[in-house]
Amino acid sequence: MNLTPLIQTFVLHFGEMGSRWGINRTVGQIYALLYVAREPLNADEIAEALGFSRSNVSMGLKELESWRLTRVQHKPGDRREYFSAPEDIWAIFRTLAEERRKREVDPTLSMLREALMQSVSGAEDQHAQKRMREMHDLIELTTSWFADVQKMEPKNLVSLMKLGARVQKFLEMKDKLKLVAGGKGPSA
Amino acid sequence: MNLTPLIQTFVLHFGEMGSRWGINRTVGQIYALLYVAREPLNADEIAEALGFSRSNVSMGLKELESWRLTRVQHKPGDRREYFSAPEDIWAIFRTLAEERRKREVDPTLSMLREALMQSVSGAEDQHAQKRMREMHDLIELTTSWFADVQKMEPKNLVSLMKLGARVQKFLEMKDKLKLVAGGKGPSA
DNA sequence: TACACTTTTCAGTAATTCTTGAAAATTCAA
DNA sequence: TTGAATTTTCAAGAATTACTGAAAAGTGTA
Numbered sequence: 007m008n009l010t011p012l013i014q015t016f017v018l019h020f021g022e023m024g025s026r027w028g029i030n031r032t033v034g035q036i037y038a039l040l041y042v043a044r045e046p047l048n049a050d051e052i053a054e055a056l057g058f059s060r061s062n063v064s065m066g067l068k069e070l071e072s073w074r075l076t077r078v079q080h081k082p083g084d085r086r087e088y089f090s091a092p093e094d095i096w097a098i099f100r101t102l103a104e105e106r107r108k109r110e111v112d113p114t115l116s117m118l119r120e121a122l123m124q125s126v127s128g129a130e131d132q133h134a135q136k137r138m139r140e141m142h143d144l145i146e147l148t149t150s151w152f153a154d155v156q157k158m159e160p161k162n163l164v165s166l167m168k169l170g171a172r173v174q175k176f177l178e179m180k181d182k183l184k185l186v187a188g189g190k191g192p193s194a
Numbered sequence: 195m196n197l198t199p200l201i202q203t204f205v206l207h208f209g210e211m212g213s214r215w216g217i218n219r220t221v222g223q224i225y226a227l228l229y230v231a232r233e234p235l236n237a238d239e240i241a242e243a244l245g246f247s248r249s250n251v252s253m254g255l256k257e258l259e260s261w262r263l264t265r266v267q268h269k270p271g272d273r274r275e276y277f278s279a280p281e282d283i284w285a286i287f288r289t290l291a292e293e294r295r296k297r298e299v300d301p302t303l304s305m306l307r308e309a310l311m312q313s314v315s316g317a318e319d320q321h322a323q324k325r326m327r328e329m330h331d332l333i334e335l336t337t338s339w340f341a342d343v344q345k346m347e348p349k350n351l352v353s354l355m356k357l358g359a360r361v362q363k364f365l366e367m368k369d370k371l372k373l374v375a376g377g378k379g380p381s382a
Numbered sequence: 383t384a385c386a387c388t389t390t391t392c393a394g395t396a397a398t399t400c401t402t403g404a405a406a407a408t409t410c411a412a
Numbered sequence: 413t414t415g416a417a418t419t420t421t422c423a424a425g426a427a428t429t430a431c432t433g434a435a436a437a438g439t440g441t442a
Contacts, residue, residue, distance in 0.1 A: 010316065010319050010322070012309055012323070013318065013319070013322050015305065015309060016305070016322065016326065019301075023301075023302065026298060027216055028213070042325045043321075044317065044318060044321040044322075095329060096332070099332060109214070113211075114207065114211065117203065117204070117207045121204060124200060126200060129232065130201070131200050133230070133232040134198075134201050134230040135200070137229055138204065138230065140283045141283060144283050144284070144287060147356070151355035151356075151358055154358035155359060155361075157359055158359055158362055166339075166361060167335050167336065167339035168335070168339075170338070170339055170342035170343070171343060171346055173343075173354060173361065173364075176361075176364040179367075
């Protein structure tokens with residue numbers, strides 16, 4: 007398979023972008039290709055299209071599988087595995103976010119929690135703990151909020167996003183209601 | 195300066211995390227140190243604390259400056275520069291998000307826009323454009339929403355986040371109001 | 383301007399990460 | 413069970429990125 011210039015540009019861009027993240031060029035390019043491909047591709051097709059060795063592609067696909075970003079299927083009378091990216095881009099986005107959380111956020115939160123459990127005496131450490139608590143609270147707040155919001159129906163999520171900062175008006179409304187109801191409200 | 199075990203753990207963790215992102219270990223460690231430090235530090239203090247060469251620290255600090263993540267100040271009678279991380283962790287978070295957007299999201303959006311301007315004929319390219327449009331729209335929606343939300347007062351932002359998915363109730367309320375008002379509503 | 387101090391640059395080396403071909407392992411049909 | 417097709421592993425080389433010391437450049441004071 008030969009890439010069209012349009013697809014080539016797209017694929018190369020994600021190769022570059024990949025290296026800015028921890029992801030390597032091969033993996034970025036493979037996923038970009040799967041993302042735009044009309045049909046699932048097998049490893050040989052990918053290797054040929056991108057000019058990577060078969061083994062490199064194999065490793066790249068394994069990496070993508072570990073991120074749960076690919077789907078595998080078979081064709082009748084063909085033993086090779088055919089790979090594709092999910093149809094729904096929101097699903098891709100969600101998976102990416104979840105995996106990053108697992109790999110980066112969760113370990114950081116554990117480290118911070120352990121650090122905050124220690125009772126320390128020096129002024130250096132006391133200050134450090136204060137800073138770590140601020141970080142811990144921010145990360146916990148944003149990730150749990152993100153997890154919450156991600157559970158919403160995409161349709162509702164889109165209308166929330168389109169509302170943008172005007173959501174604030176509704177918050178004010180909520181606060182008024184809370185006031186009227188005598189200070190009762192969400193406990194979180 | 196000698197790091198306490200508490201701070202050492204924190205610093206090493208962000209060194210590791212840094213390498214998972216595009217950021218290198220040195221830069222991660224330097225910023226972690228500045229973040230928990232009680233007082234601004236000069237380059238020599240940082241180099242000694244982390245065991246890096248002076249020149250490596252200089253490069254790391256330049257990198258952090260390019261991300262607008264550090265503050266520089268001077269002490270009377272001392273010509274050296276003293277570096278610190280902003281007090282407000284929300285400000286740090288915001289800056290980080292803005293810079294990442296500039297460096298990663300904006301170039302991707304331009305690439306996608308250009309790709310979508312082209313008129314293509316083949317079925318491959320038509321499908322690729324459809325996928326690129328989906329990606330473009332998702333990125334545009336999420337980033338403009340994020341930018342919007344970031345303009346909110348931290349206090350309001352926190353209460354939005356604490357509300358979590360229950361924000362949906364308020365959206366439903368909004369939809370009802372829209373309905374009553376005869377379909378009028380936010381235009382975005 | 384001269385000088386002491388500080389920061390930056392940069393070429394070379396070290397370390398890490400990527401990529402490959404070949405061999406091993408796996409899978410499935412006969 | 414055999415054997416062809418396919419995938420995975422892995423050691424070694426290639427490429428990239430990180431790090432250093434030394435030299436250059438910059439800065440402020442006398």
